[in-house]
Amino acid sequence: MGALTDKYCIVGVGETPHMRPSNRTTLSMACEAVKKAMADAGLEPRDVDGMTSYQAGDSTTSNHVATSLGMRLNYSVDIFGGGSSTEALIGNTIGLLEAGYCKTMVIFRSMNGRSGRRMGGQAPSGPVPPTRAAEDNQFMMPWGWTSPAQRFGMSAMRYLRDTGTTTKSLAEIAVAHRYHASLNPKAVMRHPITIDDHQNSRWVVKPLRLLDCCLETDVSACLIVTSRERAYDLRQPPVFIMGGTGRTMAPNSAWNYSRPEIHYVAGNYGRNRLFGMAGISQKDVNLISCYDAFTFTTLIQLEAYGFCGKGEAGEFVKGGRLQIDHELPSNLSGGHLSEGYTHGVSMVIENVRQLRHRADDACPGWAEGTHSYDRQAGCRQVKDARIAACLGWGTETMSSSAILRGIAA
Amino acid sequence: MATAREKPRPLIDNLTRPFWEAAREHRLVIQRCQDCRYFNHPPRSVCNACHSAALTFEPVSGRGTIYSFSVMYQPNVAGFGDELPYLNILVELEEQPQLFLVSNLSEVQREQVRIGGQVEVYFEDVDAELTLPKFRLIA
Structure with missing residues (x-):
């Protein structure tokens, strides 16, 4: 068990609608997301004295958001990063709260991920403008190799070859996450898809097809963390932070490929710390969020975090195992593949809602925790959800994670 | 090539200049540690293996194996x-082992690409200032 296991809780969550485009500033969206999370928790601006965010030079900062909302912060730091940042900042936050730097802390991401700066550098309207590739990028971009799909596609190709996995296993992940999106009124892509739909979708970067790739959306999303003593007085059932890891590296992290096996990704180096700190095993986990920038990133993380053996993920995901009412439901909101794109924070938000038994679905009583579990009627609450693992991904060589526990089941 | 000027170009720095200057002369050189003989690519300020700063560039054979590949269909990249x-x-x-370069395979051999394929370097002069090492299949 970790020294701080269960001492801190996620008490508020909120987000703006996923838009393409938002026609808003990242400051405007962030203020809305933070206000919603405060309302969700039952907190006032004067109750929040810490704020942190992550961004890639594409967003507003904590001091602007706090100023707009009338907060005076005792702690504010914004970090650089995309995927893998959310769980890392949860780790930072509980350390800061324990040390007394602040009492209640907001974690947010705000991004015009479609209409503003797009991943891989693509401009909103088309190809990237001419660019000079600096540092390690000069050994990649001049050969036309610039985007996350290209990077991860290279790893996926080798993985498929080494393990005999086929792209039908990738399709299983696309189908599962889309099915969950079909039960999520907030999701951008809600029509269910089949394995064949995936197999017939166009190539983006072989071996990745269109339905292997996440969406790009404009959105802000927010979590609020405080001590369990404060959490007990707030509006929602608390969700306890059991353990986690922050941007755990694989060796030679800067150059993505110089390590013994291209698909032995960073989560392999973090999983014993994660489960050791949480004091549980993989078998205790009821649901996961598994970072789905691409179907492949979900697939490889299942191995990295020990939910199946090395090379076995392709078989593991078959038969709908990642779908609700099956063994290991994944990305219950639809994830980045089908709900929308937040660089990870929305996946943690969904896990919080699931652990409260308050998934915001079609059930009339969801806000009070009353669910029908009737999927035909649009219920996406996982029955008896107690423990969720959040498996974040930055690159093959960088991963963060968190295990959360609810008491509302 | 009409689009060469639009393509991403290297921002050559003091650390990487020997690689690019050798490429202009159609030679492939890789940074190597003079203490432990480990090759580092991309070039580093200290050796990845032993942390020595005694690093110089040495010629390599230009032969290797395709470890993996990807095929780009999306018009993301200018040029x-x-x-x-x-x-x-x-x-x-x-x-x-694991001394990797990202590159392109010769256009005419696109259909023959496979993991494990043996390749050798050739040099494509983009313009007067820039030459890119590329590879062709030999087996």
């Missing part, structure tokens, strides 16, 4: 629109 779909390969040079 590459006319070449879609194009092939990126990760070449493991024969001098050292």
